[in-house]
Structures are given as structure tokens and as C-alpha cells.
Amino acid sequence: MAEKNIIEVSHLSKTFGDFTAVKDISFSVRAGERFAFLGPNGAGKSTTIKMLTTLLTPSQGSILIDGHNPVGDADAARHSFGIVFQDPSLDDDLTAWENMEFHGVLYNVARPLRRERIEELLRFVDLYERKDNYVREFSGGMKRRLEIARGLLHHPRIIFLDEPTLGLDPQTRNHMWQYLERLNRDEGITVFFTTHYMEEADKVAERIAIIDHGTIIAMGSGEELKKKTKTSSLEEAFLKLTGSAIREEEAGSVDHLRNMGRAWGRR
Amino acid sequence: MYIMWLREMKRFLRSKSRIVGALGQPLLYFLSLGYGLGAVFQAAGRGNYIEFLAPGIIGMSIIFTSIFNGMQVIWDRQFGFLKETLVAPVSRLAIMLGRTFGGATVAALQGCLVFIIMIPAGFRPYDWALVVPAILVMFLVATLFSGLGMMVASLLRDMQGFQLIMNFLVMPLFFLSGALFPLQGAPTALQDVAYIDPLSYGIDGMRSLLINTSNYSLGIDVAVLVGIAALFIILGSYFFSKIQV
Ligand SMILES: Nc1ncnc2c1ncn2[C@@H]1O[C@H](COP(=O)(O)OP(=O)(O)O)[C@@H](O)[C@H]1O
Ligand SMILES: [Mg+2]
Numbered sequence: 001m002a003e004k005n006i007i008e009v010s011h012l013s014k015t016f017g018d019f020t021a022v023k024d025i026s027f028s029v030r031a032g033e034r035f036a037f038l039g040p041n042g043a044g045k046s047t048t049i050k051m052l053t054t055l056l057t058p059s060q061g062s063i064l065i066d067g068h069n070p071v072g073d074a075d076a077a078r079h080s081f082g083i084v085f086q087d088p089s090l091d092d093d094l095t096a097w098e099n100m101e102f103h104g105v106l107y108n109v110a111r112p113l114r115r116e117r118i119e120e121l122l123r124f125v126d127l128y129e130r131k132d133n134y135v136r137e138f139s140g141g142m143k144r145r146l147e148i149a150r151g152l153l154h155h156p157r158i159i160f161l162d163e164p165t166l167g168l169d170p171q172t173r174n175h176m177w178q179y180l181e182r183l184n185r186d187e188g189i190t191v192f193f194t195t196h197y198m199e200e201a202d203k204v205a206e207r208i209a210i211i212d213h214g215t216i217i218a219m220g221s222g223e224e225l226k227k228k229t230k231t232s233s234l235e236e237a238f239l240k241l242t243g244s245a246i247r248e249e250e251a252g253s254v255d256h257l258r259n260m261g262r263a264w265g266r267r
Numbered sequence: 268m269y270i271m272w273l274r275e276m277k278r279f280l281r282s283k284s285r286i287v288g289a290l291g292q293p294l295l296y297f298l299s300l301g302y303g304l305g306a307v308f309q310a311a312g313r314g315n316y317i318e319f320l321a322p323g324i325i326g327m328s329i330i331f332t333s334i335f336n337g338m339q340v341i342w343d344r345q346f347g348f349l350k351e352t353l354v355a356p357v358s359r360l361a362i363m364l365g366r367t368f369g370g371a372t373v374a375a376l377q378g379c380l381v382f383i384i385m386i387p388a389g390f391r392p393y394d395w396a397l398v399v400p401a402i403l404v405m406f407l408v409a410t411l412f413s414g415l416g417m418m419v420a421s422l423l424r425d426m427q428g429f430q431l432i433m434n435f436l437v438m439p440l441f442f443l444s445g446a447l448f449p450l451q452g453a454p455t456a457l458q459d460v461a462y463i464d465p466l467s468y469g470i471d472g473m474r475s476l477l478i479n480t481s482n483y484s485l486g487i488d489v490a491v492l493v494g495i496a497a498l499f500i501i502l503g504s505y506f507f508s509k510i511q512v
Contacts, residue, residue, distance in 0.1 A: 008309075050512070054353070055353060055354065055511065055512050056511050056512070057352060057511065068347040074508075075356060078354055078355065078356035079356040083354055085347065085350055085351075087350075088346065088347040089347040089351045090347070090348065090349055091274070091343075091351075092346065093277075094274065094277065094278075095279065098274075101270075105269075105270040106352070107355065
């Protein structure tokens with residue numbers, strides 16, 4: 001396999017006001033690699049992914065995505081990746097099929113292939129029977145599955161998945177990773193993901209970065225991390241590295257906004 | 268770009284209650300002001316107020332609908348869908364155009380509906396053949412204000428600013444545009460304000476086509492509308508490209 005780095009990050013920082021969410025991190029990911037970002041809530045994983053995917057501009061440092069700078073050359077960078085967001089990102093007023101179709105058209109997937117893949121993916125996440133239902137009628141798990149299916153619709157060079165499996169049952173999780181591993185193997189798609197399920201990271205990722213308080217505190221394969229911390233599971237290694245204090249997830253801003261939306265009587 | 272437009276259309280056609288709801292207010296204005304002030308207007312030698320008012324009411328429904336549609340961006344941001352659009356490998360201008368034309372089509376359709384319900388209520392255009400170009404002017408007005416709505420929405424983080432925009436931008440734009448009263452003979456200060464209000468030109472354009480009276484002239488109206496709409500779209504896509512989530 002070509003030893004080319006498809007993601008290059010050096011001295012990347014992001015500050016919000018006087019709070020530093022990401023502090024001077026550097027790492028690279030090889031083309032075709034499966035790379036995991038692990039870290040407690042609020043560690044800065046999503047912030048990093050947002051900078052990599054043009055949604056936030058870095059305060060400092062540089063990024064190359066498939067050779068393109070997401071700041072100066074956002075459009076070229078956007079051609080290289082697909083992303084499954086941590087927060088909801090579906091249009092509730094469209095059907096499952098229409099959400100897929102919208103994505104496929106935006107990403108220029110040719111019509112016959114689009115049809116074929118949408119059908120295949122909707123069957124894959126077990127939503128084909130519900131394809132004409134509005135997304136607002138879906139449960140949280142169904143929405144999540146649809147988002148994953150959508151993220152896989154175009155086959156980008158890199159796919160970012162921010163806690164993709166949160167709230168999914170083990171069957172679906174398993175299923176999804178199999179699909180991703182197949183894409184990774186057959187099409188050489190680079191997989192960059194975050195998760196709170198350690199066994200998932202250990203099984204899927206070739207290399208893992210552990211991030212806490214905005215800095216990368218350890219990086220290596222699952223085996224290397226275990227060896228380094230003299231532990232027998234990734235979970236123990238993770239706890240040893242990050243300590244066992246519990247972190248609060250930032251108060252669900254989306255929930256707050258949703259309630260506001262209702263108050264405004266949107267429908 | 269087309270898919271953005273299509274999305275707006277689908278959402279519009281599915282919100283039947285909103286379509287009907289949005290007809291209520293213009294109809295109320297039309298009936299109460301039209302018939303309430305009609306006699307006074309006539310007595311002042313200004314002619315038929317119902318006829319005069321109708322294009323103004325169409326303009327009102329268009330400005331409200333299109334600004335509201337433009338501001339839909341804020342909803343998309345809050346409900347997360349905006350991220351999906353932002354990471355797409357599509358130029359910001361194409362996104363802006365698709366959404367603006369989508370919102371504009373919706374608003375122009377709403378304007379046509381208002382036009383239709385005003386007919387049984389007493390409105391007659393002076394030449395039916397000119398209704399088609401009048402609809403084009405409606406679409407131009409709708410494009411301009413969808414663009415404005417999107418531009419403003421790109422700068423706002425949440426719905427809190429929405430009331431502010433309605434009260435300090437949309438309402439003045441409407442009331443100061445000559446939608447409800449003739450600008451000829453109005454105090455110069457008011458005329459000057461109307462002069463810089465793009466809606467004045469939209470309503471003037473519709474009046475010149477629907478009831479054959481005009482304050483500026485149709486050519487100027489169209490030129491101003493096109494120019495300002497283009498400006499808003501360009502500024503809008505710039506602000507849009509600066510959005511961070
Ligand atoms: N837009 C923002 N404004 C201010 N603070 C933010 C913003 N986005 C994230 N943060 C803060 O940055 C920190 C890292 O967040 P995040 O990257 O979402 O963590 P996680 O690793 O759980 O994904 C958190 O403390 C969060 O509160
Ligand atoms: Mg996160």
C-alpha cells in the first residue's frame with residue numbers, strides 16, 4: 001500500500017473566546033488507513049473533525065486533506081470526504097428517500113448508480129420499507145441509521161464518522177462496521193472515526209489517537225497502547241491515560257434549540 | 268442547484284396549512300383597508316382604492332413569504348441540516364441561487380394565490396394579457412427578498428434575531444414602500460425614504476402592469492429590482508461561505 005498521507009495535521013489549535021478546545025495537535029493518517037479518535041466528552045474530537053471538514057476555521061496550524069487545504073481551497077477538500085455528523089443533520093420534512101436523493105445529487109452521483117445505491121443502502125440499514133415516510137416520524141435509532149446510509153452514498157476518499165454508532169443496537173453496529181471494512185478494503189477508502197465503544201475501536205482501527213483536554217496524549221495501534229500502559233484491554237488503557245473522572249457532555253444545545261423551534265410553532 | 272430548489276418546492280407544497288394561513292392576513296388588509304378607506308380615497312379624487320391597493324397587497328404577501336423563506340436557513344442551522352449543505356462540494360453561489368430561487372418561486376406562487384383570491388373580492392386588472400409580465404415582476408421581487416432573507420439569516424445564529432428583523436426591517440420596508448398609499452403627493456421625506464426601499468419599485472412595477480399607473484417607470488423598476496437582487500445574492504453567498512457551525 002502506498003505510504004501516502006491523506007490527512008496531515010500540524011500544530012492545529014482552536015479557541016472559542018478564551019477557551020481552547022483543541023491545543024496544538026499534530027498527526028497524520030495514511031491513505032486507506034482506519035484511524036480512531038478516542039477521548040472523553042469535551043476532549044475536542046468533534047471540534048477537530050469540524051476543522052478537518054471545513055465547518056470551522058482553525059485558530060492556528062495547518063491541515064491538508066488529500067492534498068487540499070480546507071481553509072484556502074475548501075471546495076477541493078470537500079470533494080475528498082464524506083461525513084456522518086455527531087448531531088442530527090437530516091431534513092425532517094423530507095422522506096428517507098428524499099434525504100438520500102438530495103445527498104446523491106449534491107455529490108453528483110449519477111442517476112442509475114444513485115438509485116441502485118440508495119435502494120441497497122436503505123435495505124442495508126433496514127429502512128427500505130419506510131423509504132417514503134417523513135423523517136420526522138422516525139425514532140432516534142432510525143434517524144441514525146439513515147444518516148449512516150447517507151454518509152456512505154457517495155464513495156469519497158475519506159469518510160469521517162463522529163460517534164456513528166451511538167445509540168445503535170449491537171446488530172446494527174456490527175453490520176455497519178462490516179460494510180465500512182468492505183469499503184475500506186475494496187475501494188481503499190480511509191476511515192476516520194470517533195467512538196466511546198473501546199472494543200469497537202480496538203477491533204476496527206489500525207491506529208488510535210487518544211485525545212484529552214484538547215491534546216493528543218497517546219497514539220499507536222491498540223496493541224501498542226495496551227503495551228505502553230501495561231493493561232490488558234483498550235478500555236483499561238484508556239482509563240489509565242485519561243483518568244476516571246466523569247466529564248459532563250456540554251448541555252444539549254440541539255435539544256434546547258429544538259424546544260425553541262416548537263415554541264415558535266414551526267408546524 | 269436544482270435539488271435545492273426542488274426541496275423548497277416540496278416543503279412548500281406539503282405545508283398546506285401554512286399556505287392557507289398566509290392568505291389570511293393579506294385578505295384581511297385588502298378587505299378592511301380597501302373597503303374601509305375606499306370612499307375617502309375616491310372623495311380625494313384618487314380613483315378606485317381597491318384597484319390601487321391590490322398590487323400593494325400582493326407585494327406584502329411576497330415580501331413576508333420570501334423573507335420568511337430566506338430565514339429558513341436559521342431553522343436548517345438549528346436542526347442540523349445546514350451542515351449537510353455546508354460540507355457538500357458545491358459552490359456557495361450555487362447553494363445561494365438554488366435556495367433563493369426556491370424561496371422566490373414559493374413566494375411568487377403565494378403572490379399569485381393572493382391575486383386570485385382578490386378577484387372575487389373586487390379586483391380587476393386592467394388588461395389580462397399583462398398579468399403574465401406582472402407575475403415575472405412578482406418573481407423578481409420575491410427573488411430580491413429571498414436573497415435578503417438568506418443574507419440576514421447567514422449572519423444570525425438563532426431565531427432570537429428574527430423578531431428584530433421583522434419589526435425593524437420587514438415592516439418598515441412594507442409600510443414605507445407606497446404599498447398602501449400613493450407616493451405622489453406624499454410628504455417629500457416619505458417619498459425620499461420610499462426612493463431607497465426596493466419594495467417601492469416592485470409595487471410600482473406591478474401597478475404599472477396591473478392597473479396602468481406608475482410613479483417611477485417600468486424600465487427603472489425592473490432595472491432596480493434586478494440590480495439589487497443580484498447584489499443581495501452575491502453578498503449572501505459571501506456571508507454564507509463564512510458560516511461556522
Ligand atoms: N462553538 C463552540 N463555542 C464554544 N465552545 C465550544 C464550541 N464547540 C465546542 N466547544 C467546546 O469545546 C470543547 C470540545 O468540544 P467537542 O469537540 O465537541 O468535544 P468532543 O470530544 O466530545 O467531541 C467542549 O468543551 C465544548 O464545550
Ligand atoms: Mg463530539
